[in-house]
Amino acid sequence: MHTEHINYLLPDYVTGRLEPDVQKGVEAHLKNCNECVSEMKNLREVLGKISQDKPYAPSAMYFSALLPQIRQRLDAKHERSFWIHPMFVRIVAPLAVAIFVIVMLSRVPFPAEQQNPLKSIVADVSTDELEQVVLEQSQHQTGGTLLMENELASLPSGKALENHITTIGSQTTVWIDAEVIPSGVVPRAINDLDDSELETLLQQLGERTVL
Amino acid sequence: MTDRSDLELVRLFQQGDESAFNHVVLRYQEKIYWVARRFVNEHDGADDVTQEVFIKAYESLKEFRSESSLYTWLYRITVNIALNVLRRNKVKEFFRIDELFDPEDVESGTPDKLLERQEERTLIEQAIATLPDKQKAVFVLRYYEEMPYEEIAKVLKTSVGGLKANYFHAVKKIEEYLKRAHGTH
Numbered sequence A: 001m002h003t004e005h006i007n008y009l010l011p012d013y014v015t016g017r018l019e020p021d022v023q024k025g026v027e028a029h030l031k032n033c034n035e036c037v038s039e040m041k042n043l044r045e046v047l048g049k050i051s052q053d054k055p056y057a058p059s060a061m062y063f064s065a066l067l068p069q070i071r072q073r074l075d076a077k078h079e080r081s082f083w084i085h086p087m088f089v090r091i092v093a094p095l096a097v098a099i100f101v102i103v104m105l106s107r108v109p110f111p112a113e114q115q116n117p118l119k120s121i122v123a124d125v126s127t128d129e130l131e132q133v134v135l136e137q138s139q140h141q142t143g144g145t146l147l148m149e150n151e152l153a154s155l156p157s158g159k160a161l162e163n164h165i166t167t168i169g170s171q172t173t174v175w176i177d178a179e180v181i182p183s184g185v186v187p188r189a190i191n192d193l194d195d196s197e198l199e200t201l202l203q204q205l206g207e208r209t210v211l
Numbered sequence B: 001m002t003d004r005s006d007l008e009l010v011r012l013f014q015q016g017d018e019s020a021f022n023h024v025v026l027r028y029q030e031k032i033y034w035v036a037r038r039f040v041n042e043h044d045g046a047d048d049v050t051q052e053v054f055i056k057a058y059e060s061l062k063e064f065r066s067e068s069s070l071y072t073w074l075y076r077i078t079v080n081i082a083l084n085v086l087r088r089n090k091v092k093e094f095f096r097i098d099e100l101f102d103p104e105d106v107e108s109g110t111p112d113k114l115l116e117r118q119e120e121r122t123l124i125e126q127a128i129a130t131l132p133d134k135q136k137a138v139f140v141l142r143y144y145e146e147m148p149y150e151e152i153a154k155v156l157k158t159s160v161g162g163l164k165a166n167y168f169h170a171v172k173k174i175e176e177y178l179k180r181a182h183g184t185h
């Protein structure tokens, strides 16, 4: 008589991680089921290969230096820097994200017959994460993608932002058509977009870049 | 202090004892590093994740309630941060941010960057990298950490049912990847 196959127990069986009574059950099944036996042999081979894969370990020095490093970062974090200045976090960073996305979209051409890969990638990345990318990049590049504090004052506000976003670094000026931004949303509120608004924005941006 | 339990350390820290946090780090740093390393496959990334985990832990430990164990809690933070890093890397790769922002850097190729590129991933690492998030998490926690399924369920905030299937399918996917890779040689 044939009972249910026990595939899902086999990886643990092969590595000897089953409870004794479960193990007995598996052994009993294997005696009568060639399918599961051949599956078990496959898994044994793969798991054997995986067990031989040993990545190089970091030096002991690395681990002894880790705590001081973490402590240092915690200390640095608590001295308020410009990067975590509320003004920066609330306005400049989200705006930079908006600019960033748009610059990227305008620079990366997608062949028309290909599905725009941006949507799937950006779709599962939150604006927080994009923001993080921008922040990271801003720290080792010279042009300055992010607007500096003194430029804040010269930012157009509210409705005006829907029509254009000012300079990025020394070279790029990005203009955004009002229609690109879902109505009632200003770029600096990109963090507040809900999923469907963000989707719309991405879609519209995506369509524009498919040449 | 090394003989204190996790919960005692947490309580001491919550009462303002900073050194208790140091002991948490020392107790878990290697475990966390290796989980991170299995996810991101290279040392620098694992280092970043490990540091992030403890910084996040430091900031959230004040609110830690003993509903879950410290260990489960730290692993959950690690899995979340590691998966975020992988997604961010995907965006970076897609936009090739390095070229855009650091044209000089790419032309000359700083030693660090070149080394990074040369650091070849083993076939197994490449195979694991192709697993979907949940399968990857289950595989790393089950295979490398030998974590019981009940614990894995807590770390991933999911039910136990289905985890064995996830694990099985992860191993099968690695098997297929290896077969395909060998087929091309």
Ligand SMILES: [Zn+2]
Pocket (backbone or CB within 6 Å): A004, A005, A006, A029, A033, A034, A035, A036, A037
């Ligand atoms: Zn069977």
